[in-house]
Amino acid sequence: MDLLDEATAAGAADGPTARAGAGRRPPGPVGVEGVGAALAAAAREADDLLLVYYAGHSLLDHRGRLHLALTNTDPTPETLGFSAVPLELVLGLLAQARALRGTHSLVF
Secondary structure (H helix, E strand, O other): OOHHHHHHHHOOOOOOOOOEOOOEOOOOOOOHHHHHHHHHHHHHHOOOEEEOOOOOOEEEOOOOOEEEOOOOOOOOHHHHHHOOEEHHHHHHHHHOOHHHOOOOEEEO
16 A cells, blocks of 8 residues: 555545546545644655655744645634644654654655
């Protein structure tokens, strides 16, 4: 199962259908919980290289913390964390990836 499959199987939030992968459309939008579950699974399973590719907008919340915007993100700084992915959580999760142990690589 690839990251796109993981994200769409893990859960979806309301909003337009997200476009991801090599021109493939998932069956529904990918929400914060789907992205988190997919990244957690990828971090657990990566043996040599964990490549996370994000193409999109980033926004700052009311405390200056960076978030990765999704299709259905509400850009209001005070509520941003409810509909966008906090970069701090992504980096923390990736820091625990098996791919980082030993002489392996992490690319973000």
